[in-house]
Amino acid sequence: MANNVQNKQVILKDFVSGFPKESDMLITTSSVNLKLPEGSNGVLVKNLYLSCDPYMRGRMSKPLVSSYVDSFQPGLPISGYGVSKVIDSRNQNFREGDLVWGSTGWEEYSVISSPELLFKIQHKDLPLSYYTGILGMPGMTAYAGFYEICAPKKGETVFVSAASGAVGQLVGQFAKLMGCYVVGSAGSKEKVDLLKSKFGFDEAFNYKEETNLDAALKRYFPEGIDMYFENVGGKMLDAVLLNMRIHGRIAVCGMISQYNLDKPEGVHNLMHLVIKRIRMEGFLVNDHYHLYPKFLETVIPLIKEGKIVYVEDIVEGIENAPSALIGLFYGRNVGKQVVVVDRQLFLTNQSL
Known part of the structure; x- marks a missing residue:
């Protein structure tokens, strides 16, 4: 039991029609074990940043046969792209301490059973939050x-x-x-x-x-x-x-x-x-992620040389994530909407 910690989560209450509201989501707290069971092939991550993206609106609706992405399940945490730190791994491709970006839960800690959907972050000399946006x-x-x-x-x-x-x-x-x-x-x-x-x-x-x-x-x-x-x-x-x-x-x-x-x-x-x-x-x-290495080779030098700039709209705290997501559909955000889950690490990486 010593490995159990509290895990704040954003839950979808029910499927949505029309404009979504903050009340369509619920902040709850569960517990998570920081050690994965033997036989698992997954990874346990501490989420650092969550990405708010327009496509997530479709996932809040009842499943459609024609949709290209699965709907969220009412009563469970919603999910999206994020930046995370590996806490425990039973997968040979990831080690404790690795920084990754990819699909994760809207919660403080996530167990990711399909780590093939994660990208390991190699370039750490730019803000990690960029991997929810310009580098993600x-x-x-x-x-x-x-x-x-x-x-x-x-x-x-x-x-x-x-x-x-x-x-x-x-x-x-x-x-x-x-x-x-x-x-x-x-x-x-x-x-x-x-x-x-x-x-x-x-x-x-x-x-x-x-x-x-x-x-x-x-x-x-x-x-x-x-x-x-x-x-x-x-x-x-x-x-x-x-x-x-x-x-x-x-x-x-x-x-x-x-x-x-x-x-x-x-x-x-x-x-x-x-x-x-x-x-x-x-x-x-x-369909284009095979180009990701070429993309990084192109974009990272442009960022460092100041030839490309990027604007983020930062919201602190997972409890404010529903408001940030809803804001996309009213045009409230200016630039890339990012939710900071871990303030301490946010402060650290902004000084890079």
Whole structure:
């Protein structure tokens, strides 16, 4: 019994429809044994950072046959990407003390029975929290979607929706490094200013202040859009289709405007895919993790040289994780939303 410790957890109370609320989740405390049983092939980790990501909304709904990811189970801790420290291991690929990122529970300690979903952190000279974002799943998503799906060329025009988020801020910077003209949309003046002053976008606009999205896009792209990195869907996608150039490419990463609607908005301008010979391709980051070593080789030097910057929105304490997650769907976060589980380690690694 001496190895048992308390384990604070975020539990999904029941499946959600419409906009999720903080009350859809519950903070509870259980206990966990810090020693894994003999015969286990898993690892026990202490979670240090938790990542809030839009795709998690779909996991709060009843299971759908067409979904690409399993729903959360009511009454159990929700899960997502995080950064963790290995406390005990029965797996030959991990040792006590290893730092890892990957899928973990929204709790202080997690037993991970499928450690093949974890990445060992080798580069520790950057903030560990970056592995929830620029050096983790969102970074890989931006990299794969922009370079693999969009296949950019110097001088092309690029539009990024939800551009100040964890993925969008990187796509815009990748595009600028390629010598592209880049415009982003976001939902507040603060975020629009950030896109231009911090991330180097050529232009940016607040979509909430635009009564006619088609007119707004024509203002910023008088000759049309070569590449659109799609994070939003709905009315924005419809307007973009009107403004794409011949042989344009659309990388469909997500559609956050549709996640909380019982009946998704229709898209009416799909004929432009034919007229303009547009390639529109959805993708999942899981299909591109074989590129992760190449991605790190590319991105880490850019961060260290100051050629890419990254903004995080930090929330402290697992008890504040539900509020942080819900905030994504109201645009409250500025940059990558991260929950700090272990404040002491947070302070330590910020000084790296």
